[in-house]
Amino acid sequence: MTTPDTAPAGAEFTGRTYLVTGGGSGIGRAIALALAAAGARPVVAGRTPERLDETVALVEKAGGSALAVPTDVRDPQAVDTLVAAAVDRYGRLDGLVNNAAGNFVAPGIDLSPNGWRAVVDIVLNGSYYCTRAVARRLREQGDGGAILSVIATYAWHGHPGTVHSAAAKAGVLAMTR
Numbered sequence: 001m002t003t004p005d006t007a008p009a010g011a012e013f014t015g016r017t018y019l020v021t022g023g024g025s026g027i028g029r030a031i032a033l034a035l036a037a038a039g040a041r042p043v044v045a046g047r048t049p050e051r052l053d054e055t056v057a058l059v060e061k062a063g064g065s066a067l068a069v070p071t072d073v074r075d076p077q078a079v080d081t082l083v084a085a086a087v088d089r090y091g092r093l094d095g096l097v098n099n100a101a102g103n104f105v106a107p108g109i110d111l112s113p114n115g116w117r118a119v120v121d122i123v124l125n126g127s128y129y130c131t132r133a134v135a136r137r138l139r140e141q142g143d144g145g146a147i148l149s150v151i152a153t154y155a156w157h158g159h160p161g162t163v164h165s166a167a168a169k170a171g172v173l174a175m176t177r
Contacts, residue, residue, distance in 0.1 A: 014039030017090040019082065021073055021100035021130055024051025027150060028099040029058075036064035043086040045071040046100065073100045073126030076133075083133045095146035096134040098127040098172065105161035116164045123168035128175060149176040 018035050022028035023044025029051075032042040036059040044055045044066060052068035059066035067089050071082045086093055102122040106115060131147055138145035154162055155169035 011039035013094075015041075016094040017041045017043060017086055017092055018095045018097060019043045019045060019086055019093065019130065019134060020097045021045045021071070021126065023055055023068075023099070024048050025055075028097070029055045031097050031099065032066065033058060033062075036062065036066060039064075040094075041065045041067070041090050043067045043069060043082070043089070045069050045073065045082050047072055073130055074121045076129045079126075079129040079133045082130075083137055087137065092141060093134060093137045093145065095138075096130055096148070098130055098147065098149040098176075100126050100130075101150070101165070103162065103165040106164075107161060108163035111164055119164040120168045120171075123165065124171040124175075127172045131175065147176065149173070151176075 013035055018040055020028050020032045020035070020042050023032045023042065024046040028044065028046070032044050032055050035042045041064070042059065044052050046052050047070065049068065049070045052070060056066040056068045067086065069082045069085045071078050073079060083093065100122055102119045104115070127149055134145070134147060149172050151169040151173050152165070154166040155173045158166045
């Protein structure tokens with residue numbers, strides 16, 4: 001097996017498998033593609049199978065290997081199934097990128113309880129469920145790994161119209177630290 005110490009230049013993640021939530025578009029897709037370009041096998045998760053399949057197709061077109069697993073990160077059982085699918089396919093996990101998010105701009109006083117709950121469930125609870133499931137697998141493997149959580153600058157100071165997302169991202173920041 002190729003290790004980071006013996007991998008060819010530009011392939012420092014050869015043989016490693018990383019889950020990327022929100023991997024069907026935007027930042028998640030870009031991270032999955034960058035991991036694949038560095039030799040990793042990204043497992044992309046999200047709620048839209050077609051977008052996930054597009055990401056996998058881009059990885060495969062560039063000569064890499066990837067897996068799409070439609071997953072709602074708000075469901076802890078679905079997250080456990082995601083981890084199992086990654087391990088079934090690639091034999092191990094090496095890390096997680098918590099990137100799944102939901103947001104919309106609304107003044108806090110006009111935000112409905114359902115709007116609050118929807119964003120907090122995806123961003124904070126989803127990140128926790130994924131972190132817990134991946135950390136358990138990493139502990140079981142016994143050789144470490146990495147967890148990266150994508151947040152926004154307003155996690156530190158808030159921003160008008162984003163109280164729900166800022167609170168959730170601040171929770172993810174605290175959890176990740």
